[in-house]
Amino acid sequence: MALETVAPGEVLLSVPLHSVFSDTETDETSRLSWSGRMAMRLLELRHRCNRGATDERCLCSWVDSLPQHVHLPFLYFSIADLEACQDAEVISEAAAISDSVEATFESERETLEQMSCSWEDVRWAMSVLHSRCFLVGSPPVRTIVPGVDMANHSFEPNAAVRLVHSPEAVQGRDAVEEVCAPPPPEPSRFELFAGDDGISAGSEVTISYGPWPNGVFYLFFGFVPRQNPWDVVVLFTNLQDMVAFHDTSQGISSDVPSEERVESIAAALRIQHGITDSTRLGIAPQGYDERLSLAAQALLGSQQKLDSSALSPNTYTRFLALRCKELLAQFPTSFADDLDLRDRGGIGNDMLMSLQYRLRKKATLLAAIDVDKQQDSY
Numbered sequence: 518m519a520l521e522t523v524a525p526g527e528v529l530l531s532v533p534l535h536s537v538f539s540d541t542e543t544d545e546t547s548r549l550s551w552s553g554r555m556a557m558r559l560l561e562l563r564h565r566c567n568r569g570a571t572d573e574r575c576l577c578s579w580v581d582s583l584p585q586h587v588h589l590p591f592l593y594f595s596i597a598d599l600e601a602c603q604d605a606e607v608i609s610e611a612a613a614i615s616d617s618v619e620a621t622f623e624s625e626r627e628t629l630e631q632m633s634c635s636w637e638d639v640r641w642a643m644s645v646l647h648s649r650c651f652l653v654g655s656p657p658v659r660t661i662v663p664g665v666d667m668a669n670h671s672f673e674p675n676a677a678v679r680l681v682h683s684p685e686a687v688q689g690r691d692a693v694e695e696v697c698a699p700p701p702p703e704p705s706r707f708e709l710f711a712g713d714d715g716i717s718a719g720s721e722v723t724i725s726y727g728p729w730p731n732g733v734f735y736l737f738f739g740f741v742p743r744q745n746p747w748d749v750v751v752l753f754t755n756l757q758d759m760v761a762f763h764d765t766s767q768g769i770s771s772d773v774p775s776e777e778r779v780e781s782i783a784a785a786l787r788i789q790h791g792i793t794d795s796t797r798l799g800i801a802p803q804g805y806d807e808r809l810s811l812a813a814q815a816l817l818g819s820q821q822k823l824d825s826s827a828l829s830p831n832t833y834t835r836f837l838a839l840r841c842k843e844l845l846a847q848f849p850t851s852f853a854d855d856l857d858l859r860d861r862g863g864i865g866n867d868m869l870m871s872l873q874y875r876l877r878k879k880a881t882l883l884a885a886i887d888v889d890k891q892q893d894s895y
């Protein structure tokens with residue numbers, strides 16, 4: 518919370534690199550996952566701090582400030598509550614990470630026992646790491662910046678984070694030194710600074726965690742954003758899927774092999790629009806991924822032997838709406854059932870969060886179908 522008004526660009530926190538907590542291991546053959554490695558280091562650090570270790574890096578005050586519990590679905594939800602999100606990809610990702618948490622516990626039992634750490638402590642460390650790390654640099658390194666890690670997420674944040682390098686690390690310092698005294702060296706650091714509108718006194722300081730879909734927020738941060746322009750329902754994992762759905766839904770068996778049709782759509786996307794990645798084609802709350810609209814136009818245009826620009830927009834939105842209807846029908850419960858369940862009340866918080874997750878996916882699919890109905894009635 519900003520206790521006084523902060524001017525645009527003003528620095529709120531400056532954290533030297535020696536006080537950040539990052540994954541130091543770059544060895545790909547490491548036997549633990551990144552979170553397993555960092556969890557062990559966090560528990561070791563907490564153990565040392567509890568025994569009164571000297572703390573030049575100020576990390577003990579950071580460890581003290583960490584929340585006691587971060588309620589992440591893959592660590593703390595029951596299977597029924599997790600499966601209530603009705604997203605197979607998210608459920609299988611949760612199972613994979615949960616397995617890796619158990620693997621860390623099993624393989625590090627001895628060290629954990631020496632620190633009197635239990636399974637609960639391992640879960641705590643994992644929840645802290647997954648909900649507070651962000652990726653820095655290339656290749657990306659998982660990093661927690663003490664202090665900055667207190668900021669909550671907003672898609673319209675009033676602050677941001679940057680990495681500022683020390684003048685020592687900046688080329689040309691030696692040349693400057695020959696003509697004038699350089700400024701005193703400052704360490705490389707992370708800065709939390711106010712955005713262009715500044716921050717008024719009493720406002721919460723927020724940053725953006727990044728353009729993630731809801732699955733990431735739900736699994737790793739334990740909340741589902743209300744309006745997420747980056748959320749996506751994948752309609753087709755690739756162009757092959759789209760062509761296969763087209764042929765089945767239209768009852769078409771084409772003379773041209775599907776690989777050739779896929780290749781010609783991919784070529785049209787590449788040559789006319791510079792698109793080289795045609796995977797995970799989906800729909801966001803504000804509409805179709807542009808790659809999907811263009812791919813569908815190319816496919817339907819080629820079926821009707823038309824230039825894709827001569828195709829009526831209704832034709833491809835109707836085709837895509839058919840896929841949205843199919844996906845909606847595959848959910849175990851309908852949107853109306855879900856609203857009813859939510860409005861009746863009496864369900865636990867974990868189930869409610871999973872319900873919110875699936876309601877937002879279904880609302881996105883329904884909006885696409887509604888648009889199609891409106892176009893039909895014109």
Ligand SMILES: C[S@@+](CC[C@H](N)C(=O)[O-])C[C@H]1O[C@@H](n2cnc3c(N)ncnc32)[C@H](O)[C@@H]1O
Pocket residue numbers: 584587648649666667668669670671737738739740
């Ligand atoms: C990096 S920490 C932020 C610090 C957190 N407020 C704290 O004091 O520990 C991320 C956690 O904050 C919470 N959080 C962040 N942004 C949120 C938001 N927009 N809505 C709900 N919870 C949020 C979630 O529990 C998430 O796992």
